[in-house]
Amino acid sequence: MRQIFATLLVLCVTSVGWITIVRYLARPSIATEWIDGIYAKKEAAAAKVEGPKIVIIGGSGAHYGFSGEAITRATGIPTVNLGVHAGLGGEYLLDRAKRSLKAGDWAVMALEPQLTVATAPSDVLAAHVLRNDIFYLWRTPRLGDAFRILFGLTPVDVFATQLRRLVPWTAPTGRADTVSHWGDETLELSKSIAPWMRKHLQDAPPISPQHFDPDNPPPVLAPFFAWAKEHHVQVAQAWTPLLMRPEYLEEPYRSSFASLKKVFVKAGGIPLGSATDYFQPIDCMYDYILHANEFGRARASDVLAREICKARACRPQIAAPPS
Amino acid sequence: MLFNSPIFILAFLPLTLMAVALACRSVGASTGIAVLIAASLVFYGWWDVQALAVIGASIAINFAFANMLAGDRVKNRLLAMWIGISLNLVALAYFKYTNFFLSMLGERPLNIVLPLAISFYTFQQIAFLVDIYHRRMKSLTSRDYLVSVLFFPHLIAGPLIHYTDIMRQFRERFAVTAQTVATGLPLFCVGLVKKVAVADNLAAIATPLFKQAESGPVEFFSAWIAALSYTGQIYFDFSGYSDMALGLGLMFGIMLPLNFYSPYKSTSIIEFWRRWHMTLSAFLRDYLYIPLGGGRCGAARRYINLMLVMMIGGLWHGAGWTFVFWGFLHGVYLSINHLWRSLVGELQGRIFTYVAGALTFTAVMVAWVFFRASDFPTATRILAGMAGQSFISLPGEIGHFINISKIIPLTGRGMSSTELVVAVLMLAIAFLVAFALPNTAQLFGLKGDPPAIILDFVAPRINWRSAIAIGLALWIAAFGVIGSAPSEFIYFQF
Numbered sequence: 001m002r003q004i005f006a007t008l009l010v011l012c013v014t015s016v017g018w019i020t021i022v023r024y025l026a027r028p029s030i031a032t033e034w035i036d037g038i039y040a041k042k043e044a045a046a047a048k049v050e051g052p053k054i055v056i057i058g059g060s061g062a063h064y065g066f067s068g069e070a071i072t073r074a075t076g077i078p079t080v081n082l083g084v085h086a087g088l089g090g091e092y093l094l095d096r097a098k099r100s101l102k103a104g105d106w107a108v109m110a111l112e113p114q115l116t117v118a119t120a121p122s123d124v125l126a127a128h129v130l131r132n133d134i135f136y137l138w139r140t141p142r143l144g145d146a147f148r149i150l151f152g153l154t155p156v157d158v159f160a161t162q163l164r165r166l167v168p169w170t171a172p173t174g175r176a177d178t179v180s181h182w183g184d185e186t187l188e189l190s191k192s193i194a195p196w197m198r199k200h201l202q203d204a205p206p207i208s209p210q211h212f213d214p215d216n217p218p219p220v221l222a223p224f225f226a227w228a229k230e231h232h233v234q235v236a237q238a239w240t241p242l243l244m245r246p247e248y249l250e251e252p253y254r255s256s257f258a259s260l261k262k263v264f265v266k267a268g269g270i271p272l273g274s275a276t277d278y279f280q281p282i283d284c285m286y287d288y289i290l291h292a293n294e295f296g297r298a299r300a301s302d303v304l305a306r307e308i309c310k311a312r313a314c315r316p317q318i319a320a321p322p323s
Numbered sequence: 324m325l326f327n328s329p330i331f332i333l334a335f336l337p338l339t340l341m342a343v344a345l346a347c348r349s350v351g352a353s354t355g356i357a358v359l360i361a362a363s364l365v366f367y368g369w370w371d372v373q374a375l376a377v378i379g380a381s382i383a384i385n386f387a388f389a390n391m392l393a394g395d396r397v398k399n400r401l402l403a404m405w406i407g408i409s410l411n412l413v414a415l416a417y418f419k420y421t422n423f424f425l426s427m428l429g430e431r432p433l434n435i436v437l438p439l440a441i442s443f444y445t446f447q448q449i450a451f452l453v454d455i456y457h458r459r460m461k462s463l464t465s466r467d468y469l470v471s472v473l474f475f476p477h478l479i480a481g482p483l484i485h486y487t488d489i490m491r492q493f494r495e496r497f498a499v500t501a502q503t504v505a506t507g508l509p510l511f512c513v514g515l516v517k518k519v520a521v522a523d524n525l526a527a528i529a530t531p532l533f534k535q536a537e538s539g540p541v542e543f544f545s546a547w548i549a550a551l552s553y554t555g556q557i558y559f560d561f562s563g564y565s566d567m568a569l570g571l572g573l574m575f576g577i578m579l580p581l582n583f584y585s586p587y588k589s590t591s592i593i594e595f596w597r598r599w600h601m602t603l604s605a606f607l608r609d610y611l612y613i614p615l616g617g618g619r620c621g622a623a624r625r626y627i628n629l630m631l632v633m634m635i636g637g638l639w640h641g642a643g644w645t646f647v648f649w650g651f652l653h654g655v656y657l658s659i660n661h662l663w664r665s666l667v668g669e670l671q672g673r674i675f676t677y678v679a680g681a682l683t684f685t686a687v688m689v690a691w692v693f694f695r696a697s698d699f700p701t702a703t704r705i706l707a708g709m710a711g712q713s714f715i716s717l718p719g720e721i722g723h724f725i726n727i728s729k730i731i732p733l734t735g736r737g738m739s740s741t742e743l744v745v746a747v748l749m750l751a752i753a754f755l756v757a758f759a760l761p762n763t764a765q766l767f768g769l770k771g772d773p774p775a776i777i778l779d780f781v782a783p784r785i786n787w788r789s790a791i792a793i794g795l796a797l798w799i800a801a802f803g804v805i806g807s808a809p810s811e812f813i814y815f816q817f
Contacts, residue, residue, distance in 0.1 A: 003790035010794025011801075018798075120808065144329070144805075151806030156524055156745060163741045167720055 015150065022130045026158050027165045030174045032127045035085050037176025038063070039096070039132075042183030046080040046100035054079040054308065057097045058110040059086025061240035061290035064189070065278075066110065067301045069182040074305035076315030081183045083110065086290075087124030090115035090220040091141050096133075098224075103232035106312075107224075108272065108304070109264075110238040112290055113207050116260065118220050121145050126152025141223070173287075189286040189293035197287040204289045206245050209256035214266040225267040235269040236311070237261065241300040243289040244279035272307035324369040325811060326567045327518055327804055335366065339475075340574060344499035352497055356470050359575065363475040367439070374438040377418070378473075381441075384410055385448040386468050392455045393463050404456040408449050415445045423642035440479045442639055444472055446603075450610055451486050460487050467493070476571035480564055480812060482582045483602040489577065496576040507573030509789055510767055512796040514566030519803020521753050522560035523810050528552040528746045532738075533695055536704040542737035543715040546708025548746045553695045554688045555753040557813055558587065561600070564812045566763050581769060585762040587687070587754075590679040592656040593664075595687060607632050618661075625661065630654035640694070645702060649694040656686050718743060 028036070045068070046055060054077050056066050062083025071079040082097055090111055101107055118141070121129075126149045129136045140146045172178070178187045212218060217225060228235045237260075247253060257275040264271055284296030292300060308314065324331045339362040347355035368375045388407035391397045418441055422432040451471075454460060470493060471486050472478070532549035535541055541549065565582035572579040586599035596604045608617075612632045618625040630651065637650020670679075689706065696702035707713055718740035738746065763769070803810075 003787065006787060006790040007794040007797065010791050011797050014795060014798040015801075126806070147801075147805045151801045151804075154524075154802040154806060156749070159748070160741050160745050163744050167740065 018155075019130055019134075019150070022127070022153060022158060023134070027162055028131055029127060029161045029164070030169050031085065031087070031124055032131055034174045034176055035088070035124075035128050036132045038084060038179045038183070041176065041179050041181065042080060042082050042084070043100055045181060045183045046082065049078040049080065051078070052104035052106070053077065054106045054108055055097060055100050056081045056083060056108045056110055056238070056304075057093060058083040058240055059088070059093065059112045059115060059290075060084065061086065061112045061242075061292075062110040064185055064286065065241035065290075065292045065297055065300045066238075066304060067182075067184045067297050069180065069184050070298065070301040071305045071308070072182070074302070074314070074316055075308050077106075077308065077312075085124060086112045086115055087122045088128060089119055089121060089125055091118065092121075092125055092129075092136065094220070094224040095136070095139060098227060098231075101228075101231070101233045106234045106236050106270075106308075107228055108236045108238050108308075109221075109224075109269075110240050110304075112240050113210065113242075116210065116212070116218050116220055118218070121148045121152055123152055123157060125149060127157075141219075185297070187294070189291075190283075190295060193286060193293070198282070200287065201243055201282055201285055201289060204243070206247055206253075207242070207289070209252040210260070211252075211256055212259040212263045214259070214262040217263050217267055221263065221267070225269070229268065235264065235267065236272050236308075237264040237269050238272040238304050238307070239275045239278040240290050241278050241280045241284070241292040241296050242275070243285050244281055248279065249276065270311050272311065273303055277303045277307070324366050326564065326571070327515060327800075327810070329804055331366075332804060335362070336571070336574075338362075340499050340504060343575065347498060352493075353466065355497065355499070356466060356493065359475075360466070360469050360473055363470075363473040363478060366475040367473070367478060370439050371436070373436070377414075377438040377441070378444060381411070381414060381444060381448065382469065382472055385452065386463075386465060388452060389455050389463055389468070392452065393460075400456060404452055407452045411445045411449050411452075415441060420638075420642045443479065443481050443483065446606055446639070447472060447483055450483070450606060453610055454486060460490075474572075474577070476568045476575075476577075477579055480561070480568075481600075481602055482565060482568060482580045483606050484580060488580070492577045498576045499574065500576075503576045504574050507570040507575075509570070509793055509796075510573060510763065511567050511570030512793050512800065513763060513766070514563045514568075514570060515800040515804070516796045517559045517563030517566060518812070519810075520799045521749075521756070522556050522558075522563055523803055524749050525552045525556035525559065525753060526810065528742075528749060529556055529695070533697075533701065533705070536701045536708075537697060539704070540713035541704055541708035542713060543708055543711050544717065544743065545737045546705050546713070548738070548743070548750070549705055550688050550692050550709060551750050551754075552746065554587075554684075554691050555750060555757070557691060557694075558583075558757060559753060560813045562763070569763070581764055583762065584764055585757070587684055587757045588680070589683050590676050591683055592653065592660045592686065595683055596653075596657070603636070607636055611635065622665070626658040629657045629661070633657065645693045645696055645699060648699075649690050652686075652690045652693065656690070 046053065054068075054071070054075075056062050056068065056071075056079065058065075060083065063081060063085075064083075066081050066083065068079040068081040071077075080100065082100060084093065084096075088096075093111070093115065094109075097107065121140075129149050130153060137146045137149060140149065169175075172187055172189070172192050178185060180186050225235060227233075239257075242248070248257075261271050261274070278300050280292055280296040280299060284292055284299060286293045286296075305314075309316075324335055326332075339359070342358050342362065343355045346358040364375065367378065385407060388403060388410075391403050392400055392407070397403050418435060418437050421435055425432055451468075455463070467490050468486070471484070471489050474489070477484055529549055529552035532541060532545050533553070535545070536549070562583040569579050569581070580602050582601050584598040584601065586595050589595040589598055612628055615628045615631065616624055617628060631654075633654035634647055634650040637646045637648070637653070640646045640649070692705050693699075693702045696705065704713070714736065716736045718738065720740040721743060737743070
């Protein structure tokens with residue numbers, strides 16, 4: 001029996017030692033550093049707004065796809081873009097957004113299509129949580145997820161990251177310093193589009209259509225709906241800018257988009273336009289079917305601002321940006 | 324249910340051990356065996372409940388034939404045995420090879436779902452019919468037969484076992500106690516680490532490179548890394564599985580036969596096949612090679628038999644010409660090896676040992692390329708890359724650090740610097756373990772020479788050192804078991 005305890009003790013001590021290495025000694029990956037850096041800026045921007053505000057929640061599709069500043073100017077309502085990284089998963093993004101929301105705020109959910117479905121924690125989430133948000137381990141929706149995060153970053157991953165970090169990062173993206181104090185991306189990505197990115201966009205397969213039951217909201221969304229109701233936060237639904245494809249106008253996509261909209265309406269959410277309103281031509285996209293460039297960002301922000309003003313009173317050009 | 328999945332390790336295994344232990348203690352060993360059979364059915368049915376019907380039918384038919392052969396009521400026992408064997412082969416051919424033959428004829432494939440482990444349990448039961456025909460066993464009960472086939476540690480991918488060997492152990496030492504669990508657990512942990520820490524990491528290197536070879540040429544260093552990674556992956560994957568099976572067997576007091584004995588340390592192909600998948604080698608030798616005449620009918624016949632046995636062995640692994648060619652290559656290797664021995668004999672000396680070892684390893688690795696590749700063009704692209712027939716390139720960063728840009732073009736058309744360094748490091752670790760460290764049998768004092776299949780076993784004492792080692796092994800394994808979705812074992816597809 002003592003040997004069993006010794007085995008368990010070794011397992012625990014080694015695990016704690018490993019978390020210490022990941023958290024304090026090893027260099028984080030570019031993605032982890034970027035996530036941490038832009039969360040700091042975006043959450044600081046949200047914290048500075050004293051009155052009711054709009055918080056756009058999503059992954060990198062929302063980050064690159066909307067300008068909080070442009071929407072603020074167009075609506076007069078302080079808007080913070082809290083879009084970060086889809087690799088964190090819908091459950092984490094929504095859980096984290098609660099810190100930036102208070103009674104009277106609008107939570108505009110512009111989640112990438114894959115984020116509405118619960119998935120196993122990714123290595124992106126594991127790296128971020130172990131390094132920057134360790135207490136999330138106590139709040140994971142499922143007990144198994146906490147263990148999955150705990151062992152989600154392997155020694156090989158960490159070693160590979162250390163090697164990668166020996167080489168200077170020269171790409172324009174993945175840098176927190178290109179994010180404004182509003183939390184918006186400021187890169188003019190259209191100037192860095194390489195031919196392979198264009199080809200990648202052209203060759204990309206369409207997204208998978210999903211069908212939702214309005215009476216049974218997806219487990220990823222349901223807890224957030226309940227929390228928002230309890231804390232008097234108004235849920236609204238927008239769509240991540242998506243590379244336009246003709247098939248998205250036909251079945252089964254039409255009913256797929258409609259079913260997600262119904263989920264939000266049924267939960268008391270306000271629909272801010274339809275998926276088609278946010279579709280973008282290829283010239284407005286960057287390197288991925290959900291990453292808009294500055295033109296796509298301006299178009300999607302216009303649409304979102306217009307939809308917000310349809311749903312509530314706006315005072316364009318009045319609000320000052322958070323300073 | 325995979326041995327490396329959380330559901331198996333955290334739920335199925337502890338519950339089964341507890342249920343069997345309880346049944347053995349409160350009622351008796353026969354009830355314990357019945358519980359074990361039920362658990363094994365759950366284990367197998369977890370993948371596909373419908374496959375239970377196929378394995379059930381296979382067991383029922385073979386048991387009926389075995390009863391016929393065991394008694395004296397059947398006049399022509401030889402005919403009965405051949406009918407039984409033929410039925411097994413027809414079932415295997417239907418499920419595994421129908422689409423292969425249809426594709427050869429240019430016909431559209433049928434929607435046939437391959438039942439898991441059909442190759443293993445079919446061979447197992449053919450051996451059983453032959454053994455009972457030769458009266459190598461006296462009595463036969465349905466419960467004993469069921470447990471010998473269904474015993475979950477060996478059901479999916481072996482080791483292939485002989486009924487008499489396994490049933491003797493079930494009669495004499497079947498039990499679940501703290502001691503049996505403590506004996507099996509270290510072996511299981513070693514196998515688990517081999518699988519999730521080494522094989523799966525090597526798979527992550529080999530898979531994209533073989534995928535790349537499906538559509539175009541592969542760079543020189545990438546091609547070598549692809550071949551070496553798969554050579555390491557298949558060894559650690561299958562020997563890891565076999566160690567886990569051995570450990571699981573020991574938890575029930577049953578010593579399954581050893582399947583690997585440092586095969587890459589072999590200095591000849593003959594020796595390689597005495598150390599690699601030893602139970603399949605023994606099966607092919609006892610039930611195919613020797614009945615065909617083996618080496619008793621002259622040199623020419625021996626080589627024909629070798630080629631035939633190895634090609635059938637290749638086809639057994641998978642319904643594809645690349646598998647047949649893999650078997651053909653090994654048949655050629657074995658023939659050359661036998662011819663060399665008959666003409667020159669065995670050369671002695673340290674240098675010869677190293678040269679022979681390197682030659683054997685290279686020959687085995689080249690054959691693995693065909694085994695892994697989805698088709699011949701893919702395999703030839705990898706081999707052409709290894710031979711420098713495509714292009715040579717290093718990532719710019721590496722070329723810069725070691726200043727060889729004048730010798731090797733730094734086009735960056737191969738692997739990235741990080742991928743390359745991680746791959747080289749993983750390969751160094753893997754082959755250090757394979758070549759320099761003791762194998763599982765040596766590590767745990769499993770006694771016997773490599774050709775001996777059933778070995779005596781001295782139960783290790785669990786001390787502080789082993790407790791710490793198990794803790795470390797569990798920590799390493801946790802990344803593969805909990806931190807990511809468990810990956811299948813390569814041999815599960817056969």
